[in-house]
Amino acid sequence: DQQVKQNSPSLSVQEGRISILNCDYTNSMFDYFLWYKKYPAEGPTFLISISSIKDKNEDGRFTVFLNKSAKHLSLHIVPSQPGDSAVYFCAASVAGGTSYGKLTFGQGTILTVHP
Amino acid sequence: KAGVTQTPRYLIKTRGQQVTLSCSPISGHRSVSWYQQTPGQGLQFLFEYFSETQRNKGNFPGRFSGRQFSNSRSEMNVSTLELGDSALYLCASSGQANTGELFFGEGSRLTVL
Numbered sequence: 730d731q732q733v734k735q736n737s738p739s740l741s742v743q744e745g746r747i748s749i750l751n752c753d754y755t756n757s758m759f760d761y762f763l764w765y766k767k768y769p770a771e772g773p774t775f776l777i778s779i780s781s782i783k784d785k786n787e788d789g790r791f792t793v794f795l796n797k798s799a800k801h802l803s804l805h806i807v808p809s810q811p812g813d814s815a816v817y818f819c820a821a822s823v824a825g826g827t828s829y830g831k832l833t834f835g836q837g838t839i840l841t842v843h844p
Numbered sequence: 845k846a847g848v849t850q851t852p853r854y855l856i857k858t859r860g861q862q863v864t865l866s867c868s869p870i871s872g873h874r875s876v877s878w879y880q881q882t883p884g885q886g887l888q889f890l891f892e893y894f895s896e897t898q899r900n901k902g903n904f905p906g907r908f909s910g911r912q913f914s915n916s917r918s919e920m921n922v923s924t925l926e927l928g929d930s931a932l933y934l935c936a937s938s939g940q941a942n943t944g945e946l947f948f949g950e951g952s953r954l955t956v957l
Contacts, residue, residue: 735886761944772848772934772948773887818886822944830877830892830938830946831900837886 732756733821735835742842748806750838752819755800759821763832764793764804767816776817777804809842816840846871848949850935856955862923865952869916869937875899876918877946878910881932890933893918922954930956 734753742748750764760781765773779786779793779802786793792805806813819835849868857863869876877900878890889902893912910920916937922929932953936946 733886763944765948770950772936772950774948775945778945820887820944830875830894830936831889831902832877832887832944832946833889834879834887836884 731836732759733819733833733835735817735819735838737838738836739839739841742809742840744811744842744844745808748804748809748813748840748842750804750806750817750819750840752802752804752835753800754802754821754833756821756833757800758823759833761822762793762795762802763820763822764791765818765820765834766813767818767837773818806840809840811842811844814840814842848935848937848947850933850949850952852952853950854953854955856957857925858957859925859927861925862921863925863954864919864921865933865935865954867918867920867935867937867949869918869935870939870947873937873939873947874916875938876912876916877936877938878918878920879934879936880904881934881951882930887934890920925956927956930954 763778764776767773795802816837818837820832875894877892879887892900896912907923912918932951934951936948
């Protein structure tokens with residue numbers, strides 16, 4: 730049972746344009762959402778997060794949007810740069826209780842930004 | 845500040861053997877989590893330790909086990925290895941409560957022949 734889904738295995742974008750990565754979830758208990766980026770031969774690195782009490786969080790070129798009613802979130806990268814080429818993972822957690830390190834990840838989307 | 849360190853980085857085992865992977869978290873981090881990454885499956889949560897106690901466990905068979913030491917270093921063990929256990933095993937540490945921001949190591953790539 731895939732509680733977090735990234736339905737697009739890959740995305741190709743031209744440098745300077747917007748990259749939009751999508752993620753859907755099914756578990757209503759999730760109340761904290763994160764995006765991680767992973768380069769080959771490296772561990773994932775935290776990119777940006779959003780709490781369920783917000784619908785938007787922005788950090789430089791990266792913005793995450795959350796639509797709770799649709800159980801959908803998206804990551805926007807503007808403008809996209811070749812160095813953004815990586816695998817992007819969406820993740821969710823139940824922030825309360827004792828789940829510090831337990832995240833539920835999507836399958837990942839390979840982003841390729843062409844010069 | 846040193847990052848999360850995992851050893852060994854690569855290893856090859858045969859079916860039926862057992863393997864132990866090690867993880868040293870970022871200094872001061874008390875929570876250590878383990879994840880398995882396989883192609884097409886994303887990252888699957890294995891278990892989490894906090895102050896030497898297993899706090900959460902994922903949906904993996906009992907062949908997968910772990911422990912945490914008093915210095916927060918952690919080990920995971922897989923016994924009676926199967927071909928399907930071939931994967932990248934990632935360790936992550938966390939110092940903040942309830943934010944989900946994890947700091948990952950580079951992983952241990954296990955190949956089972």
